[in-house]
Amino acid sequence: MSVTKMCKLQIVGLDKQRDQILDQIFLCHNAHIAKQQKQENTQNYEILPEQEELENNLKNTQKAILALEKLQDENNQNIECTFEEFLNQEQTIEGTLKDVENVCEILAKISENFNLILKHKASMYELLPEQLKKAIKLNKLKPKTLSKVDEKTKNVLGQIYKQILNLKIEEQTDELDFQDDGKSLFLKLELKNEDYENLLNQASGLENLFDITRDDKQTQLVFSFKKYVPEYYKDYDKKIELLKQKIDECEEASINLHNKLLVFCEKLDAIKSASDYLSYKLEKQQVQAFLTKTQKTFALVCYVPKNEKQSFCEKLENKFEALVIEEQKILPKDEPPTQIKTSKVAKQADFVVNQYSVPKYSDVDPTWSVFLFFMIFFGFIIADVGYGLILCALGYGLAVSKKLSVGAKRLWKLIGTAGIFAVLWGLLFGSVLGFSHEQIAFLPNGLMPNPQTDPIKLLLICLFMGVLQIAYGYLLRGIRFFKQKEVCAGIVNGVAWVLFLIGALMASSNFLINFFHISASGGFTKFLTAIQLPGLIILLCGLFVGVVFAGIGTKGFKKFTKSFSALYGIISLFSDILSYARLFGLMLSGAIIAQQFNAIALSVMNGFWGYVFGFLIMLVGHSFNIAMSTLSAYIHDVRLQYVEFFGKFYEGDGTPFRPFGSNLNYVTIKN
Numbered sequence: 001m002s003v004t005k006m007c008k009l010q011i012v013g014l015d016k017q018r019d020q021i022l023d024q025i026f027l028c029h030n031a032h033i034a035k036q037q038k039q040e041n042t043q044n045y046e047i048l049p050e051q052e053e054l055e056n057n058l059k060n061t062q063k064a065i066l067a068l069e070k071l072q073d074e075n076n077q078n079i080e081c082t083f084e085e086f087l088n089q090e091q092t093i094e095g096t097l098k099d100v101e102n103v104c105e106i107l108a109k110i111s112e113n114f115n116l117i118l119k120h121k122a123s124m125y126e127l128l129p130e131q132l133k134k135a136i137k138l139n140k141l142k143p144k145t146l147s148k149v150d151e152k153t154k155n156v157l158g159q160i161y162k163q164i165l166n167l168k169i170e171e172q173t174d175e176l177d178f179q180d181d182g183k184s185l186f187l188k189l190e191l192k193n194e195d196y197e198n199l200l201n202q203a204s205g206l207e208n209l210f211d212i213t214r215d216d217k218q219t220q221l222v223f224s225f226k227k228y229v230p231e232y233y234k235d236y237d238k239k240i241e242l243l244k245q246k247i248d249e250c251e252e253a254s255i256n257l258h259n260k261l262l263v264f265c266e267k268l269d270a271i272k273s274a275s276d277y278l279s280y281k282l283e284k285q286q287v288q289a290f291l292t293k294t295q296k297t298f299a300l301v302c303y304v305p306k307n308e309k310q311s312f313c314e315k316l317e318n319k320f321e322a323l324v325i326e327e328q329k330i331l332p333k334d335e336p337p338t339q340i341k342t343s344k345v346a347k348q349a350d351f352v353v354n355q356y357s358v359p360k361y362s363d364v365d366p367t368w369s370v371f372l373f374f375m376i377f378f379g380f381i382i383a384d385v386g387y388g389l390i391l392c393a394l395g396y397g398l399a400v401s402k403k404l405s406v407g408a409k410r411l412w413k414l415i416g417t418a419g420i421f422a423v424l425w426g427l428l429f430g431s432v433l434g435f436s437h438e439q440i441a442f443l444p445n446g447l448m449p450n451p452q453t454d455p456i457k458l459l460l461i462c463l464f465m466g467v468l469q470i471a472y473g474y475l476l477r478g479i480r481f482f483k484q485k486e487v488c489a490g491i492v493n494g495v496a497w498v499l500f501l502i503g504a505l506m507a508s509s510n511f512l513i514n515f516f517h518i519s520a521s522g523g524f525t526k527f528l529t530a531i532q533l534p535g536l537i538i539l540l541c542g543l544f545v546g547v548v549f550a551g552i553g554t555k556g557f558k559k560f561t562k563s564f565s566a567l568y569g570i571i572s573l574f575s576d577i578l579s580y581a582r583l584f585g586l587m588l589s590g591a592i593i594a595q596q597f598n599a600i601a602l603s604v605m606n607g608f609w610g611y612v613f614g615f616l617i618m619l620v621g622h623s624f625n626i627a628m629s630t631l632s633a634y635i636h637d638v639r640l641q642y643v644e645f646f647g648k649f650y651e652g653d654g655t656p657f658r659p660f661g662s663n664l665n666y667v668t669i670k671n
Helices: 015-028 050-070 083-091 093-126 130-138 151-165 193-202 230-234 236-290 306-319 346-356 367-382 385-399 406-429 455-483 487-515 522-530 532-548 557-578 581-604 608-649
Strands: 006-014 032-034 079-081 178-180 185-192 210-214 218-225 297-305 324-328 667-669
Touching: 006 015, 006 306, 015 083, 015 236, 015 297, 015 306, 032 236, 050 093, 050 236, 079 083, 079 236, 083 093, 083 236, 083 667, 093 236, 236 297, 236 667, 297 306, 306 324, 346 367, 346 406, 346 608, 367 385, 367 406, 367 455, 367 581, 367 608, 385 406, 385 608, 406 608, 455 487, 455 557, 455 581, 455 608, 487 522, 487 532, 522 532, 532 557, 557 608, 581 608
Parallel strands: 079 667
Antiparallel strands: 006 297, 006 324, 032 297, 178 185, 185 218, 210 218
16 A cells, blocks of 8 residues: 555676576566666667567567457467577567468458458449439338339349348349339338338438328328439449459458468467567567666666565576676656555556556555545445446446456446445435435435435535545645655645644534534534634644745745745635535436436326336436436546645656566466
C-alpha cells in the first residue's frame, strides 16, 4: 500500500561484455534502466540501422500470431523454455521469419480477394435502374403473387429483386408479380394496411416511388420501371452471371488460402517465441540510447527496489569480475520509476488512478484512498439493492470474459465491486428496484433520511463527505512534503489546512442544524454546542499558519503574494466542497426515475396483458435508469477524484516501473 523504495545504481562494465551483462540484468527481472546524460569523456551509442528491420519483423510476427490464433480453438498458454533455448533462436529465426512472411502474403491475398468480392457486388448494384437503387434505401418488401408474365422477364427481374432486396426467396420466381404493357414494366405488391403504415413510418418518399391504391383491408403498391428498355435487360443475366462467377472464383481462392493458413498453425509456438525474441533484441537495441561509453567500457544507470538490491548486485558481481556497481544518491532532478505495492482489492483503483496519470516517485500512494472514496461515492449515487446486485452480476460476469481487452475487464471488475457498495447503501436507504418500505411492507425501513422528504439532511451528509475527502487530501499533501524532508512546508501547506477544515466543521455544525431547523436529540445538540468554540479556535489557528506562513522559503514581495494567494484560495476550497452536492442530485434523480417507472407499471397492471405490459415497462425503464445512473456515477465520481481530491496533493506524470526485458508476451523463462 505504498510506493516501493528504489535505489539508484550505476553499473560500469567492459564494452565487449555489454550483451552478456544486459542478458544477466534481464534474468534478474527487477532493474529499470534509466536514460542518463552524456558525461565528460563519454559518448552515446549510435542507433543501428537494423533496428528498423527488427521493428518490421516484430510487427509482421504479431500480425501472423493474431491471424493464426483465430484459427485455433484451444486456449493459448505461455511457452516455457530456458534462457539458453530462448537465445538459441538466433539460429532458426530466419526460417521462422520466412514462415511469417508466407503467412502475411496469404493474409494480403485473402484481403485482396475480399476487396474484389466487394467490388463485384458493387458492379452488380451499378447495373440496376436508378429507381431500384432508391428502393434499396427504403425497405425490404415482401411480394405476394397476383399474376404471371413471360419467363425471361420474370427470371431476370426476379434475380434483381432477390439480389438487391436480400429476400430469401428460392427459385419460385412465380411468386413475383410483373406486368408489361409494352411501354413500362410494373411490379405489384400487396401489403396489409397496418404493414403499409409501419412502412411509411420507416421510409420517407415511399409515395414518390409507388402508385398506391387502397381499400379497407389492403394496400396495393405498383412499382413502375417507367424507362423500361427491353434491350437493357437483354444481357443483364449474362453480366450478372459473369460477376457471380468472378465472386465464386474469389471465394474459392480464399478457401484455398485459408487451408494453407491452417498448415502454419502447427508453427504458431515457434512464431510466438520468435516474436518475443525479436522484442527482446529490439529492447536491447533501444536501451543503448540510455547508455554511455568510452573506448573500452560502458556505463548504465538503473533503478532497483531497495529490498532487492543485494541479490541483484550479487548475481551480477559473481558473473562478471570486471563489473563495478555503485549506489548513487537520488537527486531532486532525478525521475525514479514508480512501483506501487498494494492489495488485490485496492489494486482495482489502479484503473482510475492510471487514467489520470501514473504517480510520481515522490507522491503518496493514492490507490487505497481512491478505492475507498470512489466506491463510497459510486454506491451512494446508485443506492439501491436491486441495482447493486445487477451491477455485481454484470461487472464480475464480464470481467472474466475472454473476448474483452484487459482494460475493459478491469473496468467491469471495478463496476462489479462498486455494485457491492450500492447494495450496502441500498440497505441503508431501504430501496430495492425503486421500491421502499412504504410500497412493500416486508422491505427493510431505511436508516438514512428520505431524499424526497428530508433533502437538506442528505445534502449536508454529502457536503460532510466532501469535507472529509478534501481534508484527507491535504493530509496526504503534508505527508508528501514530510517524505521529502520538508517538514515546515508539510505543516503549512498540508496539516494547517486539515486543521482549518476540521475546525470549520466543528464550528459550523450547530449553526447549520439551527439554520435548517433540523431536529436532533438534546445530547447531540449539547455536544455540537460544546465543540463550537474549540472548533473556531482550531479554524483560526489553521488559517493563521496556512496564510501567514504560505510564503515560507521565498523572499521579498513573493511572501505577500503567496499569503494573498492562500487567502484567496479559501473561495476555491469552499467551491470544491459544494461540488460534492452532485452526489445528492444524482442519487435523487435516479431514485425518482425508478419510482416513476414503478408507478407507471403498477397503474397498467390489470389482467394478464396488463401484467405483461407492466413488467415490460419496468424492465425497459429500470434498464435505462441503471445504465444512465451507472454512467453518471462513474463520470462524476471520477471527476471528484481528479479535480477536488487529486488537486490537493497529487503531482502525477510519473514513470511506471518496467524491468528490463518485461515485454515478453508468450514465453516464460524457466529458472
